[in-house]
Amino acid sequence: MSLIVQKFGGTSVADVEKIRAAARKAIRAQRQGHQVVMVVSAMGKNTDVLLDLAGQIGENPPAREMDMLLSTGEQVSVALVAMAIHELGAKAISLTGGQIGMKTDNSFSKARIQSISTERIQRLLSEGNIVVAAGFQGIDDDLNITTLGRGGSDTTAVALAAVLGADACEIYTDVDGVYTTDPRKLPEARRVEVISYDEMLELASLGAGVMHSRSIEFAKKFGVPIHVRSSFSDTEGTMIVAEPESMTQPVSGAAMTADEARVTVLGVPDVPGKSLQIFSAIAARKIAVDMVVQNVGQDGSADISFTVPRGELNATLAALDSVMKSVGAKGITHDDEVSKVSVVGMNMARQANVASRMFRALADANVNIQMITTSEIKISALVSKRQSADALRAVHEAFDLHIRPADAKNWKQIKADRSEADFETLVNRLRADALEALTLTGISLTNDQARVTLHGVPDRPGIAADMFEMIGQASIFVDMIVQGYDGEDGSTSVSLTVEKKDLAKTIEVAKTIQAKHGMRDLQSADHIAKITVSGIGLRSHTHVATLLFDRLAADNINVEMINTSELQVNAVIDATNAAKATDSLKKAFAESLM
Structure with missing residues (x-):
């Protein structure tokens, strides 16, 4: 049975109706024959509220306690999403970062993933559950809660897709894909259907806010296809894979920092x-x-x-x-x-x-x-x-980035660029080392x-x-x-x-x-x-x-x-x-x- 990881950002679970919509997307994927792991961020501006509360307590709160505080935002979200799935007639179970086996170093607020133990997730999936995992967080060797920093939920989702051997990692967000440049800065920007890992890495480092570079690094390392989609429509979105949209167009995107x-x-x-x-x-x-x-x-x-x-x-x-x-x-x-x-x-x-x-x-x-x-x-x-x-x-x-190239690929034509043997070799090698080690x-x-x-x-x-x-x-x-x-x-x-x-x-x-x-x-x-x-x-x-x-x-x-x-x-x-x-x-x- 194929496996899909779906990630929902804060705007995608900002209120009860959006939580129900996210739950319906997961249930629909499960009923189409997929095992489903959801990775969920904190609701809307919840993280900002928590940061403000900490600021009212003092100017320099301990980093460990900040991670303890901020991790609660995702715990609220995963519990509510799991409840919504139950109300809609499917099985679900919510898990914190520690419960999904996300082991990190002890760099509070910017922890790196060292390993992920997948046994519990795989058992719950085999029992028919949709697994709702808290993004952005893990635990260190002393069982302290840690957070992964900016883009942490994206990183969680792609890392889980990597070690679980997922067929795709779907990133649901408030935009409907990756554009040739920021459409808020340039209205004529065009949504691309396909973009390569390397191009997306460069654009992410230049401030393209759709994806964070750490998550793209994971995807490239493991060959995980990422599908960026809108939470609020059925637009096909953008596939991030090994190959570019066009083999003739010299430039695929522009960015301004x-x-x-x-x-x-x-x-x-x-x-x-x-x-x-x-x-x-x-x-x-x-x-x-x-x-x-x-x-x-x-x-x-x-x-x-x-x-x-x-x-x-x-x-x-x-x-x-x-x-x-x-x-x-x-x-x-x-x-x-x-x-x-x-x-x-x-x-x-x-x-x-x-x-x-x-x-x-x-x-x-x-x-x-x-x-x-x-x-x-x-x-x-x-x-x-x-x-x-x-x-x-x-x-x-x-x-001419506003014009679709004549040889542009459709996302449905793209396949993941990895063989099963190569994937197993890579996973086994990286499980023996820190997952986010330099490669x-x-x-x-x-x-x-x-x-x-x-x-x-x-x-x-x-x-x-x-x-x-x-x-x-x-x-x-x-x-x-x-x-x-x-x-x-x-x-x-x-x-x-x-x-x-x-x-x-x-x-x-x-x-x-x-x-x-x-x-x-x-x-x-x-x-x-x-x-x-x-x-x-x-x-x-x-x-x-x-x-x-x-x-x-x-x-x-x-x-x-x-x-x-x-x-x-x-x-x-x-x-x-x-x-x-x-x-x-x-x-x-x-x-x-x-």
Whole structure:
């Protein structure tokens, strides 16, 4: 008999009528021949009410007691849902996180799942029950109640679907699927029927609120198909699986992260270990760093720029102040009135001119680009916050995201990309370890690379578009693009990597660009390599980049360029050290490699 996990968010169980509607969906699925596990969040604004009560007691309540308090919201919901199922004539039993066997570590308010014991759930299902499980919570080794943090009920649902071998995980919410961008920001946004795990991971990290990235990490790791559906209609929704909606469309979605802050550490000595010092200090304060850009240095120093959530800016500056002297940097600049606009697509790496198309759209909208970072499936540009809405609209229109591709897949055509044998192997392996342990899919080396850097790039709209249109017209394939601040005069520098065989041609184009726009300097290197750490959970396991910097510093290997994404951390180094760096990283990450 097939098994379905259904997750209902807070808005889907906000009152008695909605609870009855959720109960009817579960009963209907059971009567269609499925075993059903429901995962339920706290009702409506119940969590906010509990947080307010705690705030009235005191400003700094103990984290353990907060988890004890907040977990009661889900316990109310599961009991009421089970009662509703009974009233409608079916069998149900409600279970807390501890009762479903959800074992976590003891990191209160942000616990990670270590294991799930499925015996009780499977027995109750075999007895004909609909199992109603509390999302968002578990227990640690000392039987303390723990909570999983933001998106915890999504994570619970996908984790249960993984270890139970569910045929699908249905996420019922107040929206009817995943859109090409936030429809509240852009009414012309289109609902997609299919989106890949990797695309959804990137969009979730960029603020797409439909799903939380931890739950997508679980789904990708186990090959669990996720079906995002509306609680209030029978719209078919969106399937999140291994493959994208279209094999021809280069971009599947766009996103805007509004409240960002940019920090630039100026004049960092261009020697091994300095990036490690900077990012270790920030990581020690549990600050999530995004859009990391280290460009090529001049005169023995480099500038390192990155973004953090706007609310974390003061804590970030305090962390940097503590290490500025030991790092030997010249200063820090920052701006908390910036936003990040990104495009995401699985087919991006196979199609030329995607970057220039994005940059031209921004230029035509008179939007200035302050920073650029790229990965195989994402291009992000940092822009002024006041221009962010125009920027999002421009890139959405540029890639015709409002139009359904001719080769778009229907969700009914999609099958889960996993075999029974592979699934059992993966489940058994992960049951022996922490379920949310970092899983690396590879450490790879790209040789025969070259780099071209332009310094003194004018900080005005259209420059990036012009540069990459000229490069594209020369039929040069660009891999990494990094744009960062070039000093206190407000200019920027742009570095790009190409295949070594294309270096001479790239230099000729770059000289034309330099002369046209009055850029200060042009540098190149023909003996570099890109080392890439790829995996599932890079964003939620923030130590990956720190460990990479640590290993390279220990081997006295200098990092020339950095960029990061949800799926990869990339570092450009001198090719002489490539083999040593690869071996060192494989040893450092041996336990996490699949």
